[in-house]
Amino acid sequence: MLSLTARLRRGSLVLLLLGLLAIGFVATSLVSYHSASQSIRSHIIDTELPLTSDNVYSEIQKDLVRPILISSMMARDTFVRDWVMSGEQAPEQMSRYLREVQEHYGTVTSFFVSDKTHTYYQSRGVLKQVREGEPRDTWYFRVRDMAEPYEINVDVDMANKDRLTVFINYKVFDYEQGFIGATGVGLPVDAVVRLIDEYQQRYERNVYFVDTEGRIALTGSGGGPMGATVGQALADIEGLADLMDKLPRPQSGNFEYQEHGRGHYLNVRFIPELDWYLFVDKQEQAALAEVRKSLYFNLFIWILVTLLVLVLVSLVLRRYQLRISALATTDQLTGLPNRRGFDLLAGQALQDARRNHSPLSAMLLDLDHFKALNDSHGHLAGDQVLRAFSDQLRGSLRQSDIVCRWGGEEFILLLKDTRLEQARQIAEKIRAQAAELKPLQGEQTLPFTVSIGLTALQLDDHLDPLLARADRALYRAKQSGRNRVCIEQPPAPLGGEHQ
Secondary structure, three states, rough: OOHHHHHHHHHHHHHHHHHHHHHHHHHEEEEEEHHHHHHHHHHHHHHHHHHHHHHHHHHHHHHHHHHHHHHHHOOOOHHHHHHHHOOOOOOOHHHHHHHHHHHOOOOOOEEOOOOOOOOEEEOEEEEEOOOOOOOHHHHHHHHHHOOOOOEEEEEOOOOOEEEEEEEEEEEEEEOOOOOOEEEEEEEEEHHHHHHHHHHHHHHHOOEEEEEEOOOEEEEOOOOOOHHHOOEEHHHHOOOOOOHOOOOOOOOOOEEEEEEOOEEEEEEEEEEOOOOEEEEEEEHHHHOOHHHHHHHHHHHHHHHHHHHHHHHHHHHHHHHHHHHHHHHEEEOOOOOOOHHHHHHHHHHHHHHHHHHOOOEEEEEEEOOOOOHHHHHHHHHHHHHHHHHHHHHHHHHOOOOEEEEEEEEEEEEEEEEEEHHHHHHHHHHHHHHHHHHHHHOOOOOOOOOOOEEEEEEOOOOOOHHHHHHHHHHHHHHHHOOOOOHHHHEEEEEEOOOOOOO
């Protein structure tokens, strides 16, 4: 059984091994995680977001810029200019033209407003007369007075039951660049929102548009950054307040910002056709989710491997410690316990005998003239005799009895539950068998005899006085001529035996 000190040492070694494994694996995992994070970050900033922005821009050219081109074509159409300059005769001709544009290009509405007559023409006919001071006609007078050739405006469409519509309002000039009206087409806002939702789903990014004044111009159904709504200023959104100071100068580029401790990567691109900025936003947490999963999985694997290694190391250490302990308590020549092993076994045997009030006998055995045998036949012959005698002792005793090599040619026996008279009979049997043993070395026999000193455990006895009495009995056996058994009678033997 391992001592407390040995168990503590083994535990310290296991903990040290665990610490080294933990430091090495965690350090390696964190370095790998950091490298992967940096690589992903660079890939997102330098490749993913710009590529997504390019793709979205291509989609915009098809889905949003196309209506601008249609409105531009209408503004430069000779039919429109000639019809206005000829006096706006036959209004049905303009309505038919607008209807054909609407049907051919799939717009939700198409219109023309004459600056001369203030008539609002629509694909189904004349819609109304626009008037200054009328809130719903403000857009037209704004377009008339603006410097830019067109605007994108989100407003209700009277021709479609006040459906919220994205209008492209384009100025129309005569051949001498005189303003003669405004024309254009409209797309339903919910259709544009669906387009943005498709962009976001397809590219797994948050996509929204910001005008040059720093206001959210268009978002998907879920809103813009942090749920911002159309018309909300970037200055009011956490992390983006300083961005407007940078936008007018570079107009496009890569940025990073933080909101509620979460990092964002942002690519901004100016779209001159819309006069808007395209924002493509990706959360750092989402980008690194797979890397974190990999890190957690690696840590989980490390825990399993570490537990397995610790179990195996603990088993190996226990096995080797038991083996070392056995080597430390076992005589290598005979395979019997040595003096250290005897001390461990004898202490328990004496404790059991005193607790159960059972008799215990002890005998010391010494091979006679062993030095002369070694001198005449050599140490190998002496080893052969010791091994043969040890085998004889094991065969003569019960499994519960304790036998060990005390040192040199001396042996010691503890016979449990054995009174002194029974022990004397066993000792005589051992002595007689030893005299008859005669082991062989090659073809030569090696006869030997044994002297035995015998005693019994007495009340309140300890190991040292017990062995001292056995040693005195052995001394008498040696002095009496050897090859005999002598007894040292204890005053009060444990178990109540009297002779």
